[in-house]
Amino acid sequence: MSASEVFQGQIRSPFYERMAALDTKSTWHTWKGYTTPDALYCGETEYFAVRNATGVFDITPMTKYRIKGRDSLAYINRLVTRDMEKIKPGRVAYAVWCDDQGQVLDDGTIFHLREGEYRLCSQERHFDWLMTNAIGFDVSVTEETAEVAGLAVQGPTSYSVLKNMGIKGLDELKLFGLMHVDFEGAELMVSRTGFTGDLGYELWIQPDKATALWDALFAAGKLYGIRAIGAHALEMARVEAGYLAPGPDFLPAKATVRTGRTRSPLELGLEWLVDFSKPNFNGRRALAEEKRKGSTWRLVKLDIAGNKIAHSSYIFDDASASKKNIGFITSAEWSPVCKQNVALGSVRTPHGKVGSTVWVEIYYQREMHWSRAMAKATVVDKPFWLPPRRSATPPGPY
Amino acid sequence: MTDKYDAIVVGGGHNGLICSALLAKAGKSVLLLEANGQVGGAAVTREFADGFTVSACAHLLYQLQPSVRKDLKLKPKLAADDMATIALAEDGNHVRIEGPSVDGVSAEDAKSYREFHKRMARFAKLLNTFLNKTPPRLGTKNFEDLAALARLGFDVRRLGRHNMQEFLRLIGMNIHDEVTERFENPLLKGAVCLDAVLGTHLGPRSPNTIMTYLYRLAGDFGRIASPSGGMGSVSEELAHIAREAGVTIRTGMPVKRIIVDNGRVVGVETSGGDRFDSYTVVSNADPKSTLLDLVGARHMEARFTHRVHHLRSRGNAAKLHLALDGLPDIAELSKRDFAARLVIAPDEHYVERAFNPAKYGESSPEPVVELTFPSVSDDTLAPAGKHVMSAVVQYAPYGRKGGWTDAARAEFEAATIRVIERYAPDIAKRITASELLTPLDIEEQFHITGGHWHHGELTLDQFFFVRPVCGAAQYRMPVDGLYLCGAGAHPGGGVSGAAGRNAARAILKREKTA
């Protein structure tokens, strides 16, 4: 019956040929079965493209589900912690969803495509959970990961690039807005979203138009410093923007074996996404209880002294001999644009209040030898990088 | 028009009646709504043929909790009490079981049965203390839960070292191994196996059947009775007690939905469009229909909904009612013996073979049968000289492949009659009318999902701490103000009343602390 076996290697996205043509490094890794570049030319250079011009990242491997049906709003409202009633068609919501214990399964974006029709886009796969949630609701949930190709077009000149490409209506498109435009007879969805904390867009198109879209985009961006980027550059931008990634910063609860290794949205600094005025959503009871009793963990954004990157470091309450281990770093980068040593970490409450000082034990290697430094760090509130252009409407031609 | 009650009980089965009566006795204003024209749920008496009435579902009383009798001063009128069980033999060498004694078996078997019964009664007694408790929650630091857990441990330890070892070993075991280790006589083995599997989706070889056997024994410790006027009379008496206590009972009022507003229960709406308000709604319906149909998934969290969805309640027990123009002839069976409980389960393998097809959605070609002729001791049930046979017949799987078509029903009824004919050759000739209730009929007529005796399979993975589902074993459902008081809640089904009584206690206690 099956003449051929399921594909055993890494899947190539519709943009693969174009990326491969630009590739000088041959360093790729697998992302949910797709092959994705670490960097195509140089991670640093690509990072600066995002911050100074436009970086283009292939987000096709992001898992995508289409949710529609009579109960779609009620369904999504029970699924996620925030109030989706407020997200009208044409809007996108960053959301987080939990299991019944109030532990985070994942975060992602929900696009209200048309009245009653949504796309949920996330790092992890959730078909099982989405179907579990569908019991008793009149909704249909279909996975469309492979049916929708996606490109993140991020950076200060991204508005100009898209405008130059001939896309109309960008002036009115606010942050977390989406619109549909025609691209060579196909429907192109443009959303003002991204994972870099900068001005930027995401483009969504059917796979057979992917190459044409790439070509049009790069032709339009030629004068605006457009550059294809890999995961390395994106990761630097992500941490600067203070965004969480499943894996390093929290573990999707469904795949976590050990008790206590998961996190609630309250513990991840996402309380603003939890709307207790909704009478019911997954995790509500547990989260209300947690709010009453207090959380165990707190996600912190750390501004660390010095320039030694705090990869995999322990966090202590002070630097004395009687110091207490209060947590660990989950993501760390040197921020070239802020010239700051930045990190995200998980610390036990009551430690880690905004403005407080903690100490980070950093091991670093210089020419084979390892050294250890105790670096002072301040817990900060705002993302390390949050330029006004990110949300300016209409965006300027920076 | 809306009326406001302290509590509304949905469904007037015996547990609903008991729960409402106890709430009313505690001074609450209680409204009980029953879908059918009479109260009782599966504990009702109905006329199934001209002049012939019968206990439509449950037909024997053996589990009614002494605690319920005491709390409600309930004294059911019995047509027959301390009924013997007679395991029928084709050749007339029947085995007669009465309490701890057995007739018709070897002296060793009789001795062995006495020991077996004594030990089982001891364990059933222990189990019975659990049946009358609200299961504690695990993993909380709540003093009450910890104390209840400690108490449980203490109760088990109190058995003494030897019995405790035996209890911990037996509780997960199957009845087949136990009877084959102990007894020689096939009829005795068959009868014990039958008792362990009645009302379940299990065969004698299925682990867990010692537990179901003990469950059956708990309550009245093997004492079996038949109420005068059928099981409906027990419900009538309960309804009377409830009314006396001040409960408003309204029949013919099917509840369409339990209204939830802003995360809490505020009342119910009937299919007639009547609305009744209360911040406490207690459902006697099974967990699946209560939560998935009456409340609705959107008011519950997803994993919880999933668990309810996966609750197993595949009924296998059918009821067969025969109107007879006289008692059939059964070899070596006296008229007096017809007042006993007769079982057709010639050996343990027979019971297992009857179960096999149920796993594949097929009914037993040779079913096991629990037979009673209630009219023998109660002349109100049939015209003079005529008789009623009421039988529980297994296995008739709810999810029968191809459905319960007329042909399928006729086939199963014929198979049952054929089996009975082996013992009562003239039975077919004596039938003037018959009624077969498959689990599907039971679901439709008594509103029990899957037509399951216990509203949900009585296996260890759906028992005590985790009955009906994880996180909801304390009668309180995860929608504020919603409670479960039926067989789907701890401890399970049978005309026992433990669920109703425990639920009432949990509700009253909750009110006090809230």
Place this chain on the structure above:
Amino acid sequence: MKTYDAVVVGAGHNGLTTAAFLAKAGLDVVCVEKNEYIGGAAVSRELYKDWMYSNCSYVCSLLRPEIYRSLELHKHGLQVTPYGGSLQFLQNGDYFGSYHDAEAAYRERARFSRHDADSYERYSADTMRQCRFIRDTLLRTPPDPTSFKRKDIKELLAIGSKFMEMGEDRMYETIRFWTMSVAEYLDEYFETDAIKTAFSGSGIIGTALGVHSPGTAYVLLHHYMGEVDGNAGTWGVARGGMGAVSKSIAGAFQAYGGELRTESGVDKIMVRNGKTTGVALEDGTEINARVVVSAMDVKRTFLKCMDRSDLPAEFHKRVENFKIRGSSGKVNIALDGMPTFPALPKGSVLYRSDMHFIDSMERMERAYDEWKAGTWSKDPYIDCVIPTTTDPTMTPPGKHFMSCFVQYCPHQIDGRAWTSDEKAAFGRTVIDQIANYSPDFKNLILHYEVRTPQDIEAEIGITEGNIFHGELTMDQLLFNRPVPGYAQYRTPVGGLYMCGSSTHPGGGVMAAPGANAAREILADLKRPNTVPENFGDD
């Protein structure tokens, strides 16, 4: 006459493990074996010229790495190599493969159901959680819940607190997991019959229960809690066949100064004044020892090798009632070449996997119904491995050895011995089922050996040929294994211990019972412990 510190009866992997740890502690130990070869059921035998047969146990995963490391088994020739995946042939000509590569496995499941492709992650995490819970108990002696001894209470509290650590919801899930059937457990995760069937096999292997019998979900753990080098759930083959496992443990034992005697079947365990004094061999030789350790199953130990009068009546009765059921047989085949399976794409990695030829839960359960009725399954569950695709040393180059584990196969047919015709028919059942999926299979067969539970019992000595030395049902696990009150490797007879798979944690070539027994014996003898602890948190 010489008096040994200890005599171990039976040179299976557990007996050898106990012997090795005792010898390592400096004891003077002799291990006696009835057969002319060692290994018990972990054995490689040349049953056809130049072909090594793993003719009983055939794959390896559960062998505790702590023991492997502690006895330095690599120095005595043991090498375990993981092999890839598992495979299910479907009646419609298709197949379902479980690939070692997670993404390939995902895509393969998605071919049947997107839902099942995804729900596997939850299944895997939930099952792994249970594995971790039980894995922690493997190298521990089960506490007696009825005892008030400090050690028991402490150990009980340790398990209790491990349970409590899971948190409320997972505690409930654990209760359910331990009591439900594998079919119902899988129903909560998967919708595709073929996929459920593929995973259900591990719930019934070696067990006289069907996939719908309560308690079978737990049995999954006995196939998932293993590992090869930290890759949980992975199975491997021992280089040179399963005999390499026993041989290496025997090597360690002898390196510690232990004495091994084959062709020395024990006739009687000698008891005087409630204490053992040694064993009497079938040839009349007596071996005196202060401690006797039996690696035989409990029934054989107490009912065949002891006088009834030497045991308390209650204990004797409980041993009689201990359930060891023959439920599986084996067909071992020498092949002239690699059979082809037209359903499989050429060159598929699945040729190296565990193969199965049954595709529905109903077929699985019906196979059990036949066993209940006293005969072998006519449409059996076969766990078929061709270890030579991973370890070519077992046969001449290009040739293969195929091991078929077959369920269900009763110890007796309708309560009487197997006839040779029936045995041949059983063998044909297996070969025919495989041949349905491989047209050239029959022509490649050079030699084959059919083993019913009766044959395994006769040769290896395990009662009813049961691979676990006793059913893994709740009434026979942990503190109930083998007998309540005697789950700590001791017996009612002073100086007599049990170390076989009838004791906690059971069979599966784990060597854990052997190690645990050694620890208890050394404690009683007030000798320093040589038995390693769990690695922990893995």
